[in-house]
Amino acid sequence: MATVMEGHIVMLHQFIVMHDDCPPTDFTTPPWKDVLLVTLRHVVRMKWNSMTARMCMQALGITLII
Numbered sequence: 001m002a003t004v005m006e007g008h009i010v011m012l013h014q015f016i017v018m019h020d021d022c023p024p025t026d027f028t029t030p031p032w033k034d035v036l037l038v039t040l041r042h043v044v045r046m047k048w049n050s051m052t053a054r055m056c057m058q059a060l061g062i063t064l065i066i
Helices: 006-013 042-060
Strands: none
Touching: none
């Protein structure tokens, strides 16, 4: 069984997008442009899907009908 050490936690925290040590993230370029969201929260999934649909429709120049 592996042991989680303080250095592991520090390293993982640096991957949090809003963390001060995380490099700037441009969500309009790969690989972030095609990133998938994994969440257990229904409201987050719904907002993510809505935002993504609007961005796709805007990029394609078509109207989103809800």
